[in-house]
Amino acid sequence: MANHVADGQFERTRRHGVRRTVTVLAIVVGAFYLLSFAQILLMK
Amino acid sequence: MAHEAAHDHHDDHHHAPQGFFQRWVMSTNHKDIGTLYLIFSLTMFFIGGSFAMVIRAELFKPGLQLVQPYFFNEMTTMHALVMIFGAIMPSFVGLGNWMIPLMIGAPDMALPRMNNLSFWILPFAFALLLSTLFLPGGGPAGGWTMYPPLSLQSGSLAYAVFAIHLMGISSIMGAINIIATILNMRAPGMDLLKMPVFVWSWLITAFLLIAVMPVLAGAVTMLLTDKYFGTSFFNPHGGGDPVLYQHVFWFFGHPEVYIMILPAFGIISEIIPTFARKPIFGYRAMVYAIACIAFLSFIVWAHHMFAVGMPVGADIFFMYATMLIAVPTGVKVFNWVATMWGGSMTFETPMLFAIAFVILFTIGGFSGLMLALVPADFQYHDTYFVVAHFHYVLVTGAAFAIMAATYYWLPKWTGHMYSEFWGKVHFWCSVVFVNVLFFPQHFLGLAGMPRRIPDYNVAFADFNMISSIGGFLFGASQLIFLGVIVHCAFFSKKKATDRVWEGARGLEWTLPSPPPHHSFTVPPVVHDEELAHGHVSD
Ligand code: HEM
Ligand SMILES: [Cu+2]
Numbered sequence: 001m002a003n004h005v006a007d008g009q010f011e012r013t014r015r016h017g018v019r020r021t022v023t024v025l026a027i028v029v030g031a032f033y034l035l036s037f038a039q040i041l042l043m044k
Numbered sequence: 045m046a047h048e049a050a051h052d053h054h055d056d057h058h059h060a061p062q063g064f065f066q067r068w069v070m071s072t073n074h075k076d077i078g079t080l081y082l083i084f085s086l087t088m089f090f091i092g093g094s095f096a097m098v099i100r101a102e103l104f105k106p107g108l109q110l111v112q113p114y115f116f117n118e119m120t121t122m123h124a125l126v127m128i129f130g131a132i133m134p135s136f137v138g139l140g141n142w143m144i145p146l147m148i149g150a151p152d153m154a155l156p157r158m159n160n161l162s163f164w165i166l167p168f169a170f171a172l173l174l175s176t177l178f179l180p181g182g183g184p185a186g187g188w189t190m191y192p193p194l195s196l197q198s199g200s201l202a203y204a205v206f207a208i209h210l211m212g213i214s215s216i217m218g219a220i221n222i223i224a225t226i227l228n229m230r231a232p233g234m235d236l237l238k239m240p241v242f243v244w245s246w247l248i249t250a251f252l253l254i255a256v257m258p259v260l261a262g263a264v265t266m267l268l269t270d271k272y273f274g275t276s277f278f279n280p281h282g283g284g285d286p287v288l289y290q291h292v293f294w295f296f297g298h299p300e301v302y303i304m305i306l307p308a309f310g311i312i313s314e315i316i317p318t319f320a321r322k323p324i325f326g327y328r329a330m331v332y333a334i335a336c337i338a339f340l341s342f343i344v345w346a347h348h349m350f351a352v353g354m355p356v357g358a359d360i361f362f363m364y365a366t367m368l369i370a371v372p373t374g375v376k377v378f379n380w381v382a383t384m385w386g387g388s389m390t391f392e393t394p395m396l397f398a399i400a401f402v403i404l405f406t407i408g409g410f411s412g413l414m415l416a417l418v419p420a421d422f423q424y425h426d427t428y429f430v431v432a433h434f435h436y437v438l439v440t441g442a443a444f445a446i447m448a449a450t451y452y453w454l455p456k457w458t459g460h461m462y463s464e465f466w467g468k469v470h471f472w473c474s475v476v477f478v479n480v481l482f483f484p485q486h487f488l489g490l491a492g493m494p495r496r497i498p499d500y501n502v503a504f505a506d507f508n509m510i511s512s513i514g515g516f517l518f519g520a521s522q523l524i525f526l527g528v529i530v531h532c533a534f535f536s537k538k539k540a541t542d543r544v545w546e547g548a549r550g551l552e553w554t555l556p557s558p559p560p561h562h563s564f565t566v567p568p569v570v571h572d573e574e575l576a577h578g579h580v581s582d
Contacts, residue, residue, distance in 0.1 A: 010232065010567060014228050014229060017227065017228035018154045018155070018224050018228045018229070021154075021223060021224040021227050021228055022154075022155065022220060022224050025220045025223060025224070025254065026220070028254060029216055029220070029254055029258065032254070032255065032258035032259070033258040033261065033262075035258070035262075036258045036259050036261060036262025036263075037261075037262050037265065039262060039266070039277075040262065040265060040266055040269060040275070040277075
């Protein structure tokens with residue numbers, strides 16, 4: 001582990017991980033909003 | 045060593061930026077944003093508290109004395125909205141902002157600029173919401189649950205709906221930030237099952253927020269279109285159904301009450317081991333219990349609606365599902381007690397609040413179980429018994445945990461010790477008066493006094509007067525809290541050590557008090573014996 005920290009590898013995987021997590025969560029939130037608002041569009 | 049990483053790295057990002065505007069308005073630093081959240085929520089706590097004082101003043105005696113009924117209804121509605129969305133939730137986000145990066149050895153939150161936006165949305169949202177009190181026609185007055193058709197009568201519905209959208213967006217961005225931080229920013233060696241319970245509780249809470257805030261947004265938007273755009277979601281004349289609103293609202297609403305208690309569970313699970321000088325009993329069970337409660341919170345929502353008349357099968361399902369929550373909750377209470385059992389306990393202010401939490405929150409859990417019984421709830425629904433229940437879980441539960449956390453971490457944040465004497469005064473006043481305030485409300489509810497009314501039958505006079513006296517004194521006691529915080533932040537001469545509390549474990553205590561503006565810029569290498577939990581084999 002110490003080596004990863006030293007060569008910046010850790011920092012890179014960390015940035016990758018953040019990007020991936022945020023993308024997934026953004027899609028999930030988008031889907032939930034869509035589902036919640038779909039009722040308004042479909043049922044009105 | 046975590047220690048060395050923190051101390052060796054005294055480079056030029058060490059200091060906070062100069063200039064008030066740069067530092068606070070443009071902030072991307074998790075500690076400064078955490079402080080902003082905490083100051084904001086404390087402000088909201090006092091604004092919401094002043095509304096509660098109006099309510100208790102009017103209810104001091106039967107008959108209408110001080111305020112008009114409509115204004116009274118505005119007060120009950122705004123008190124709840126301000127306390128839930130303005131005081132409790134932002135204070136947990138503030139605590140998370142401050143402590144999660146320190147606890148997992150991260151340099152900051154994963155998305156610092158979004159963090160800034162999440163916070164700065166809130167003052168605007170609440171300015172919008174509170175401004176309705178001064179508009180012609182007044183603010184929302186149909187209760188925080190905003191049931192139609194009543195809520196549709198409010199002239200300021202659109203303001204409230206827009207404010208709620210903003211709060212929801214702020215919460216969702218906060219939740220995404222917290223999940224991204226916990227999943228990706230942990231220092232090497234900080235495995236998921238070595239994280240402090242507080243971090244776990246926030247991880248799970250963040251998923252609840254993501255799942256239910258969009259539902260609330262959908263529900264209030266349907267109110268808006270029913271009022272202004274001619275739809276009939278909740279209007280029987282157009283083929284709609286007002287009960288649909290209740291289902292959608294409580295599908296958000298019940299997980300929402302757990303959003304307000306899970307981080308409190310996390311806080312208590314940090315504090316009790318510290319002052320019992322023992323690792324938490326059953327770390328994994330604590331984590332699994334939180335996850336289990338979070339899951340169950342999605343399948344119990346209709347226990348708020350027994351009185352609307354559902355099919356018997358639905359009544360029974362929601363009754364038993366609700367009672368099931370008592371199982372993981374019981375696991376947690378058992379484990380807190382087992383942590384204290386045989387420990388060498390001391391009773392500093394954070395510990396006093398934590399112990400009061402365990403006892404008084406459990407009273408709230410028991411009254412919840414009574415409300416979960418369908419035939420009993422037919423009687424208790426919409427009475428003061430419900431008010432007593434949710435104030436035990438939210439005030440002596442969530443709010444006491446936030447106070448405990450404030451005393452626990454204040455020396456770490458400010459670098460100075462608070463006054464233990466005045467902390468204890470604040471505790472004893474709070475714990476006595478909160479029971480004078482809320483315990484009689486059980487009796488009022490059982491005797492049939494409805495909630496959300498400005499006037500009542502003379503039969504309820506005595507307990508209401510006792511409750512109001514407790515209310516005024518509890519409210520006044522919170523000024524001591526404010527005094528202790530201000531004194532600690534600006535005037536205290538007593539320096540805090542790095543570890544602050546003898547029994548404290550975890551990465552946050554390896555940093556100086558106060559921690560440098562940028563901490564863990566180089567990830568600490570985590571050793572199990574530094575951790576609060578990892579070295580425990582259970
Ligand atoms: C053992 C756990 C719990 C059970 C069995 C339970 C059960 C219930 C039931 C059945 C009701 C509906 C009463 C009615 O309106 O007739 C209720 C209301 C409520 N509960 Fe709980 N509850 C529990 C824990 C909690 C917790 C932990 C919180 C928050 C931290 C909470 C907050 C509330 C609130 C705010 C209401 C009232 C909502 C309103 O109508 O305005 N409860 N609870
Ligand atoms: Cu509920």
